[in-house]
Amino acid sequence: MRKTISMDKGWFFHLGDVAIDEAPDKCFAYRTAHTPRVLWGPASPGYDCRAEHWGNNGRPTTERWYPVDLPHDYLIEQEPKPENNASLGYFKYENAWYAKYFRVDPADENARITLLFDGVAAEADVYLNGTKLFHNSCAYTPFEVDITDFVFFDKDNKLAVYVQSGPFHQSWWYEGAGIYRHVWMRVTDTVAVDLWGVFAAPQKKTETLWDTEISTDLRNDGFSPRTVSLRSTVYDGEREVASVLTEGIPVPRKGKVSVMQSVEVENPALWELDAPHLYTVHTAVIEDGKAIDETDTTFGFRTLEYKPTGLYLNGKKIKINGVCSHQDFGLTGRAMPDNICRHKARLIKEMGANAYRTSHYPHTEAQMDAFDREGIMVMDETRFFESTRDGIEQLQTLIRRDRNHPCVIMWSMGNEEEYFTFPQGRKIFQTMYAAVKELDTTRPVTAAQSHDPFATQIFDICDIIGVNYNIEHMEKLHELYPDKCIYSSENCATYSARAGVVATRKGYLPDIYDQDTNLWFRGRQNSAKVISGIDWIAGGFQWIAIDHRGECNWPRLSSFSGAIDLYYQKKDAFYLNQSFWKSEPMLHLFPHMNLSGHEGEIISFWVYTNCDEVELYLDGKSLGRKTCERFSHCEWQVEYRAGSMRAVGYIDGKKVAEDAHETTKKAARLKLRLENADDIRANGQDVALFTCYCEDEDGRFVPDAEPTVHFECNYIGTLVGTGAVATDHTPPACPDRRLFAGLCSVAVKLTETEGKLTLYATADGLAPARLSVEVKK
Template identity: 35%
Template sequence: MIAYRIFPWLFITCLCVCICSYGQPGTRSEKLLLDNGWRFHLGDIPFPVIRGNSESYNASKAGNAGGAAAVKYDDSQWRVLNLPHDWAVESDVDSSANVAQGYRKRGFGWYRRSFTLDSTDKGKNLELQFEGIATHATVWVNGQVVRYSWSAYNSFYIDISAIARYGKEKNQIAVRVDADAMEGWWYEGAGIYRHTWLVKRPPLHISTDGVFAQPIKTADGSWLIPAEVTLENTGNKSAAPQVNIAVYDKYGKQVTSAQANATVDVLDKAVVKLNLHVNNPELWNIESPVLYTVKTVVTANGSNDQVTTKCGFRTIRFDADSGFYLNDKHVKIQGVCNHIDHVGVGTAMPDALWAFRIQKLKELGANGYRCSHNPPSSILLDLCDSLGMVVMDENRNFNTSPEYLAQLEWMVRRDRNHPAIVLWSVFNEEPIQGSPVGYEMVRRMSKIVKRLDTSRPVTAAMSGGFFEPVNVSQAVDVMGFNYEIKGYDRFHKEHPTQPMTSSEDASGVMVRGEYVTDKTKHTLDSYDTQFPSWAATHRVAWKAIAERQWMAGCFVWTGFDYHGEPTPYTWPTVNSNFGIMDICGFPKAAYYIHQSQWIPNKNVLHLIPHWNWPADSIGKPIKVMALSNADNVKLLLNGKLIGEKKNDLYEMVSWEVPYKPGKLEAIGYKNGKEVSRYVVETTGVPAQLQLIPYKDTLKNDGQDVTPITVQVLDAAGRPVPTANNHITFEIKGAGNIIGLGNGNPNSHEPEKGNQQSLFNGLAQVIVQSQPGAEGVLTITAKAEGLQPATISIPFKKVPAVAAVQ
């Protein structure tokens, strides 16, 4: 048995869940959003050819970058936009482009941004932060190369204190992005697709990702936070700071504190260690994810720096005989894997859209999230902390060279404070996983992880090779299986002391609202019958996990459909079909299958298919499937009993019903009592549009978004599940449409603009507020021959986001 205990802090750099802070009262630090007002050029811009001696000499000097990286380059004709930005999702699909990238051409792009610094900023530590650029990037500041980035998924931080300019003289950032470079076999987007920041701090300050506080439960049952604070001194004299840490409960009451002194030499770092004791804290768990606030203050030479983070108190344990334990309570991990894109916005995901997606997964009954196959945006981890979702955090590049080990180290440093994270994954499905080379590489990567965090186990998502004499499974703590159901029992028998989980599961494929598999039309039925050769249906895969107590759980591939990797079809199919939900977040039948299996205290009942079949279907058998956790399900058609069957929680229950228009009704029973009822009716023709916003209000910070569901109703007000009308949208007020979609994996309609067709009754439009918006945002949907729909979403006044002007 291997036990792990982890209760880390939450270090947050998000807009939506404001838990980490810079610039609190009494501090001099400021964290300013740098997303707005960038200039963008699609395509590469060659550097000028240099031949002369003088030109060669000058071009090699600091600050003399040429071409579009030059300080005085004329970018006045470039497009002005706000980040996050993904230029790939703005383009049309193209059959000649890479199938894995969703048939979207990527190429190269340039970004430029200028800003000024007040003379009072002289002497401060100034840092640019880029949370993510797809894929490779070169960054210049004031004509100097300051960073090369070799991963789309790693943040990087640039100290510009030495080269900054003050007063009226502008500072110029130039970024060249190479999005032809690929790290994955899925849609990766293109451009600066995550947030950017400018951080101003005192010369003596807390380093970025420099607070590490991990509550642990000691042998005597008490709780201890052995905190580490990394300090940095970019000033011109040595400092002797005092470090103060205080912990506050959810009511704002201080529960403990500690102080320590340190010395930090000029242009040097120091790590300060403090122990904080906490009595009887409330525990973080899936049902009640209680977070504590931690304030770290560093004072010296008349100035101070302060960082506010969060922590959660809990224990985790992976047991080879009985699975996963959270706070010594057995929990089956009911997880999902996901990529990082959404319809309409691609990888340029607003924070509020991440919140929408995690909420949808919680409603599904998921309690686990695998970051596939890369470190996520920090907002995702913040949300998992605050909403109660355990996480497998995953490294992207399997490589033990210094550059790539630094990427792994960055991931652990940034993310190790999150109580949600329970596993570190060092790779996914590497061909050398069953070899001594793979073993040696993972042995070294695991050492890097455990030098930074000993509280969580290391795993790797293996798709084979784990029965070879020397293989990666021997270098990890928890064995991770990808689609290897047949290997579960043998591995457990041969390695009875090693904990096991399914790191990637199922890969069943279906298309929302389709009930016939037709290869000529690229459709897949929704009865959970279709899966690739390596995979299994949702029902078979979950049964294999549920019936083996020693399997910690699973991470289903995937929670949502995503751009790219179309399977089993290729062109004209452009999106995946693996999702439990489609790319908009609309549930497929798999959603109700898993809900039935994953939420035992909720009475779940759902019927498929719809009951709108053409006239020539009358009398022909239609497969009707009830997705439920009831003991028994009764089915009636137009009040006439079709039959009652005992439900199988793994297989569900179905009937062959001769089609007749009318009302199909299911009734669920537990212990002989009716607990659920679901009705599917034959509807009339489309008559009117309906708009349903996910949120009733929008914050006026220019960051908030809400998806809006678009559907068609018949004259009786019933949704028409077969409607495919073309919709035009009009928007009034201080907001914008930032994306559209309909969940159709074969759709080639633009995801930007103001038009979209319904697919099997549904479409989605995503709107975003503008900074300082007042009044309401009004959205109108129109379609030929249908009554239009209009909704108004009020703006909620909130403090403006601190930003670089």
């Protein structure tokens, strides 16, 4: 019976408010006092958004509606202007309307039917057939709207969503605007498992035996009480591991009931960082011998302990080598395709990080699924530090949605709240803490404190203590709370550029070398020396994995704190993190040797490595071998001349890694590469992410080439974004883009047509590039 139907296709969009007049006479006023109450305007059934700018009864309108598919961030289509708010990315935030017409199968007339919105920025009113059904106040938390009582089965239904994106903003930096996550129609029997209604909580009993408690929330939206049975079966892939049946469960009409079950599992494969094994619990609601509802829930077996000495995963001490990140993709804004979420998780894993903080709100389910599968631990954060009814409901939604993810290792109640130091904040935290524990007792509750940690009102309540920055106070906090686990919930926040050739550029771009901004915003090296160097600190979350829009100063449009830039290109800082966190030998030399105009100047050549020693060669001549300290770099001051530079890394005297650059000739041709070839399908949703770069006539990458390139693709895809540097103010949808430091990212959204996707790149004076890739369903 259960069906989950995508509602992403076939929407109509209008930017801006639509003037709605008062009722003109008694008859209209009388009718608006009854259901449905919305008789005119975009939410009314008579206002036909499908007509070519013609309204109710054929009357012409001045509103223009455009077809769009979801996810959709309409703000990213703008050109930023310096008169707009810097923290929000220099965009003008406007309200908007969405509308969709759809039919429902008459066979579902006796079913429960809901709409699940994964995320709408910032606030939203949802209407169906002229009736306002729901108001959502959070841009990041999913919400479900029950449309059972209002849906038509014999004609079109009209769904309208009014999006309000101001004047009070709830985002940390760029907020985006629109229905920027998926929308689903869910059809179930009137007796069914509730949304996120299954919670599998394995507990280790002996060295080999695990007891898995399974809590299942059933609901009955019918008008008659019913009695059902519940079967829960645990699977390891296709193999059945354990099963339990509970019979004779009464479910009252229009009511809910929770059912507790337990199964034992011998020697399960554990969810580990390097081998993140997942299981599935299959839930079947049975009536008269027939399954009337079935659903699958993914979970994992792992133990989690926090001690004053740190974090222990499956009994092994693990240092949190984490990064913070916003949900933001430079080429599509807040509307991140699911496969780009997976690409993001793989990049973070490649960088060596083992943990991720959802700064500072719930991220998409696709992102959480990716962390489960990649073996990345998550600090899961709610958006609002509030004990209001709405605030608690938002928190409960987060917990219910994410509590089966083995990647989640803690729940965070907020970030840098001044109220953490107020008595009112203590009360709020207590209420939120209790709300979490009602739904999940298996994970600690925490928060990210920055304002005067010694004046906090919440640390004695926190299960574990999170501190933003304040590294110089860690020892004192450890003395004050010797029985608690302490970690750095946010650190670093130093700027860096993606440009291995711009060793001497100044102005609107930061330096390429890691450095302290001040005592608060320390460089990655000095942050790691404390956080990773002190054994009892459980680890930390570096600000930030990837640059994000907003938090900026004109002409730049984004933060530059990321180890990865806004368009998902790696900075030198990416490799610095690898030198901290990766065990495989690595070495990264920068800047490049294309430094025309700087001949005779002294240039700092740095090496990031996890090797013991590094030797540097200029044109084959050794410039000396140096010992590399942990959480630091090797550095040589070299009088620059065109030529070749090579660095060789040694461990225990054995050569294990090297990196080299040589001065190239001028760019001769364009080249393209596909960054996520193993994760694109012809499903109308996936984005193929390309990089465009230049080679000289000898086939060498030219890092200082910055031509303007025109991009096109064939009918298998649609070009949706290009981007190279966050100081370029041309909207991402433009097909013409100037490369920055030799690179440009290109996003192509795939259609549902199988075939050979081809991307073309052309530029004056350069040989063109063409790259084709076969795309299957």
